[in-house]
Amino acid sequence: MTTVTTPVPSDSIAEPWATEQTITCRDDRVGLRAVIAIDDTTLGPGFGGVRLRTYPSTEAAAREAQRLAAAMTLKHALAELPYGGAKSVVMLDGPAPAPGSPQRRALFARFGEMIARTAGYYVPGVDMGTLLEDMQTIRDDGGARAFCDEVSPSPFTARGVYQAMRAAAVHHHGEGGLAGLHVVVQGVGSVGAEVARLAHTDGARLTVADVDTARAQELARELGGDTVAADEAAFHEADVFSPCAIARVVTHDNIARIPARIIAGAANDTLDDPGCAEALREAGITFVPDFVANAGGVIQVHGGVVGWSDEETLAAVDRIGGRVTGLLESAQEHGITPLAAALQRASTVLGREISA
Secondary structure: OOOOOOOOOOOOOOOOOOOEEEEEEEEEEEEEEEEEEEEOOOOOOOOEEEEEEEEEOOOHHHHHHHHHHHHHHHHHOOOOOEEEEEEEEEEEEEOOOOOHHHHHHHHHHHHHHHOOOOOOOOOEEEEEOHHHHHHHHHHHOOEEEEEEEEOOOOOHHHHHHHHHHHHHHHHHHHHOOOOEEEEEEEEEOOOHHHHHHHHHHHOOEEEOOOOHHHHHHHHHHOOEEEOOOHHHHHHOOOOOEEEEOOOEEEEEOOHHOOOOOOOOOOOOOOEEOOOHHHHHHHHHOOOOOOOHHHHHHHHHHHHHHOOOOOHHHHHHHHHHHHHHHHHHHHHHHHOOOHHHHHHHHHHHOOOOOOOO
């Protein structure tokens, strides 16, 4: 059974007024400690994944839930989807219960019951550390609505990132897409590996990186590419850098070391802080906001909910490329960053001012 250490009094909830609702969930019988953050329901119920991982404190868990929920608000607004932003985190104290184990099922069944108390205002999906079967448990045993419970969104997330990357390449280099460009993909799990394959099919030369070096080497052999250490991927000579693993890989301190002229990836929170966007622009690097590039998965989920055909779903995912083109053109025209252009668009959709 998963065990959870009782938080000390100083282990407080972060930014209590940062979201519409921040909900804590506890059940010692199954070892549940979780935080649900519902950021904004202007466009519809809050939809966002469930993360299962260790956190140094309750505050750290709550901050991550709130931060990622806010990003989901932007993602749905830019993708023109009828959902608000939300996210949840389930805190671990020790190894995660094994997939399919009674302990894991009990954990997510109980969490599902607590999600059900939101009366549909929070709809969970898969995220870091969680699986389709966990969403099925939330739905079937917990009685809550859940997305990502039948089809993995990963291939669609990858397709959207590829379309974003390609649009940025055309904007930056002219027609020809990724043909002849050197792309470095950091993190080659289910999303990053497919991003690399799509870029390869478009004629790019690939270098891949992953903390699992064997996985990176296997993909490099498949694509006729090279590998680089995961922590050096951002600084490897390339035309395009695609972060598809850890967050906050771009910082004020390392921008000068980044040789790529385009950054477009699947990882959330690519920038250490929003001010990095202006520093990238000044360095001549085109940054595609991650919440625009990685929206393919949520688009696919919505397509499944409303009954789109496969063709309609893929066409909707591919429209990410057009959105990126529009944002980059607007940013260039007004002398602002693509992030600022995206936030302006989100402000219009949501009817309130959103700043970096």
